[in-house]
Amino acid sequence: MASRPLRKTLGGVVTYLVWIFMSVFTLLPIYWMFVVSARSRVELFGGPNLIQTTFFAENYLKPLSNPAYRGYLVNSLIIATSNAVLVMILAIMATYALSRYRLKGDANIFFWTITNRMAPPAVFLLPLFLLYTRVIKIGEWSLFDTHIGIILIYCVFNLPFAIWLLKGTIDGIPAELDEAALVDGANTLTVIVRIIVPLAAPTIAISGILSWIFAWNEYLFAATLTSVNARTITTGLAEFVTVTGTNWGEMAAMAVVAILPGLLFLSLVQRYIVTGLTFGAVKE
Template sequence: MIETKGFRWFRKVVLTFLTVFTVLPLYVLVVTSVKPLENVRGTFTWFPDRITFQPFVDMWTTIPLASYLGNSLIVTTTATVLALLVAVLAAYPLSRLRFRGKRLFSMTVLSTQMFPGILFLLPLFLIFVRVEDLIGVELTGSYLGLIVTYLTFALPFSIWMLAGYFSAIPEGLEEAAMIDGTTRVGALVRVILPVARPGIIAVGVFAFITAWGEVLFASVLTDTQTRTLSIGLKLYTSQTDTLWNQLLAASLTISLPVVIAFMLIQRYLVSGLSAGAVK
C-alpha cells in the first residue's frame, strides 16, 4: 500500500493531537506538584514562579501514606501471584486437553468480563458477611477480603489470555519432553512455562495494574488499618481545603509502579515477538 501525501499529513495531525492529549495532563500534574500551595490556589500558570519539592516531603506526614503504600503492595502483590498460579493451572488444561463442557467453561469465563464491577459489590459484601458469621474468618476490613475480590476479577481475563498463549505453543515441545521421561506436569514446568514467560508476565502486570488502582471495592472492604492508596489519597481533601500540590505529588509517586509495569510489558512482549519471528 502506497501512502498518499494527504494520508501522511492526516497521520501526523492525529499523532500530534494524541501526543498533546496524553502529555498535557502529565505536564499539569508535574507542574502543580512542585508549586507552593498558595500558587496552586491562585490562577493557574503553565510555568511555576517558584519550584519547591516540599510537597514530596510533606505528603508522607500529612496522611499515613507509607502505611497505605504497604497495604496496597501486600494486597496487590498477593492477588497477582495467586491469580497467575491459578490462571496457569486453569489455562493449560483449556489449551491442551479435551473434556466435556470445555467450550461452555471458556465462554462463561469470558462472559464475566461483560458485567460492571458495581453489579457484584452488594452480593460480594453480603457473601463476605455471611462467611464471617458461619466460620469466623474476617473478610471485610481485612487484607484477605480484598485479595479474594481482586483475585476474582483478575482470573477470568488471565485464564483467557494464557489459554490463548499456551495454544500458540507447539505441542511437539511437550511431547518431546514426555518421550524423554518427564510427566505432563514436568513438561509444563520445564518446557511450557519458560517459553510462555512473556505472556505470563504480561498477564501478571495486567492483574497488578487492575488491583493497584481499584477504588470501588477498596472503599467498602477496607477500614482505617487496611486502607489502600486509592482510598487514602482522598484524605488530602477536607471539607474546607484541598492540598492539591501534595495530592498530585502523591499521585505522581504512586504512579511509578504502574509506569514500571508498562515498561515490563513492552520489554517482554517485544522479546516474545522476536522469539516468535525466529521460529
C-alpha cells in the first residue's frame, strides 16, 4: 500500500517537471528576443550571455522615429481592428440564419463554410494575387496593397472559425425568446441586437479577440498582397535584412513592439477568453 502514494508523488513530480520544461522551451525564445533588443551590436557579438544588465535604447528609438515603421504599426492596428469588427458582425448574422432558418442543405452550407480552413494558406496565394492584381481592377486601381483588400482576405479566413464558435451558442438560445419578441412587434434585426447579442456576448467577444490576434500576427498574406501603402508591422521586420547584413538589435526591438499590443490585450481579456470558449447553452 505504501507504493501507491509514492507512485502518486512521483507522477506529480514528473508532471511538474514536464510543465516546467515546456514553459522554459516556450518562453526562452521570447526572453532572448527581449535580451537582443536591449543590446548594442558590440554586445551581440561579444559572446553568449543570458543575463542583460544594460539597455541600448537606440534599438527602439531609431526605428520608432522612422515614419515608415510608425505607419506599419498604424496599418496593423487599422487592419486588425476592422477585421475583428467585420468578422463579429458577419458571424452573428450568418450563424443566426443557420441556426434559426431551415434551408435546403443547411448542414452542407455549414460544412463547406469551414472547409477553407482545412487547406494550408499558401495554396491560396497565387490565385489571390492574380485576383487582386488582374481580375478586380478598375483602371489603375486594384485591391492589391489596399487596407480593404487585406481586411477582406483576413475576414474570409477568420469568419468560418467565428461561425463555428457561435453556432453552438446560438443553437442553445431558446427560439421562444425570438418568437416572443416578434409577437411584440420586433423585427429580426432587433431580435439579434437585443436578444442574441447579449446572450451570446462571451462567444462573440472571443471570436473578435482571436480574429484580432490572427490579423495582427499574420505574415504570409500581408507579405504577398501588400507592398507599401498597406504594409503591416510583421512584414516591415523584413526591412532590417539588407545586403550589408542584418540589424538584429533593431529587428528584435521592433518585434518586441509588435508583440506588446497582443500581450497586453491578452493579459486584459484572458479570463473572458476562457468564459467565451466554455460558454454553455441557455437552458429552457
